[in-house]
Amino acid sequence: MSASSGGLADEPHVALGTMPGPVEQAFLMSRYQFRDYLRAQRFILMLAIVGAILAILLALVGHYPPPALIANGNAFFGSLWVGGSEILIIFAGIIFGGDSIAGEFQNKTGYFLMGLPIKRWSVYAGKYLAAYAASLVTILVYFVVLVGAGLYFVGSGAITTGLLGSVGLAALYLAALLGTTFLFSSMFKQSLYGVIIVAVMFLFGFAIVVDLIEGLVGITPWFIITWANVVIAYPLTGVPAGAGELIRNVALLPTLAQGIAVMFGYFLFTTLGGLALFGREEFT
């Protein structure tokens, strides 16, 4: 009909076989989703949070440099990177992941995507990858500024392999947290519910539950991610004495391996659960 298709008549141009595979389609999805995230107000909001945390922490360190804190790189980052990144990861998870799936229903954008020849899991995976990338970008901003500050306050020896290990563990924690927010986002067609549940759980709910389980039930709350994520600090602070040891049936601190296993388990099972839910979700 148009000149465009007419001109291509000689060679059979696009047949079924040349439609990208489901994995490639997931990456295509994530590219556009990521672009949307970068342009959305939420990205600015997240950068503002990063900026606020940096401003407060660095103003304090600059004004009263605590000798113990700036004694060496591991102490500096063990405090500022570990503490800051943990809270930033929670914010990023909520801001980029909280309405991820529910928003597709609520804003009706899902109707646009799901009319395309794409597997449902490709859409889910694409959105997850985009949320992960957007979170990572903002957290890397925090990281880069902090590295600069570390070099300034502590000196050139501030950057250790321990810091890289800690960054890797934080990346795993982010994967687990986003998996969880995506799961809750898949459970409701209203964005707000998933956002509230995840915010409450990660900001203080889990901490209370950990205390209750340890104190009252008397077992190790290994299935709560905030019990496990303390290992993010281990590469910098060293594994604390008593990690993994049972005191009256309760291990108050995980070993590094336990922490990694729990965080990975969270990522895996929440993602499988979210995929299963999204696969059955109807756009009514």
Add this chain to the structure above:
Amino acid sequence: MTRGYGRDPVGSPACDNVARAPHAFQLVVPSPRVPAVLTMPPSLEARQLTRRFGTFTALDHLTLKVEGTKCVGFLGPNGAGKTTTLKMFTDLIFPTEGEAFVNGISVQQDRRRALSSCGALIETPEIYGSLTPREALQLVGAVRGMSAADVRERTDRVLEQVKMTEWANQKVGRFSKGMKQRINIASTLLSDPDVVLLDEPSTGLDPRGVAEVRSIIRGLKGEGRLIFFSSHILSEVIDVCDEVILINRGKLLFYDTLANVNARLGSGATSVDAEFLRPIADADVARSIASLAGVTAWSRLDERRVTLTIQGGPEKRAEILQGVAGLGLGLVGFHESRSALEDVYLQEITTGES
């Protein structure tokens, strides 16, 4: 002329017939890249397609096959089950029973393959507000496996078709509902699919937009594809479609060509409203108009308008128009009042409801 991304690289507007001719089939088969199924005409098929919401049956064992390059109207009053059907054809919702096929591929078993040669517009989807139409169409093209050059060319073409060229690089988030729907239509057509599903596509458009969408659909008809188009507006279906499926309360009432539906009334009678400059007396009508050959009955609409029942085709109608005009009664209007299809529509719907 090749059309359609994702399917039928040897297709043509005449592929319906070509694919059936043995020699043409020979031309098609040697290419190992083209599975045999792709040489078939475009089709949509529902087998015992059923959807219940709780105890309410929104679609009741719909069995139907639409095949070939034509425009099929999916007609039914609000709540008939049109959207429910189309959503099952696009895997937005799942059937309680039965299965839906696009080009012979089960949507329920392989949505990705089934939708590869199908463009669908169901309800009024939203595009990520921060993207521009061009970017949104890039996403669609990339997912469908179009080359960047093809996407550019087709984007220009479809944006022109929906008259949104000048908005190509503005953020979709700021568009009005009607503008968004135009972009949705553009994205449905981008890959030049050979099956197009449209669920009341003029919803949310202003009167000019409605007319434009109709003309877009009419334009698509010449391009050798299957258009399946739902509407609750009879005149719209008559205006653009070759065939009509009528559903009501989740049940198929009939599926037939427009011509057959008109013939169903047997008589082939149509009604025409004639409007005059001045009030016209019953006596005048009875004496002069009603006695014209082909006018079988008449009734009064108001003092200046009468409805004539006419027996015969367009030639007869032209003859009668000339006759009435020649009477010197001050004829100012002469147009079809209710077609046979409308009679069937109303009749079937009311019998279905009683």
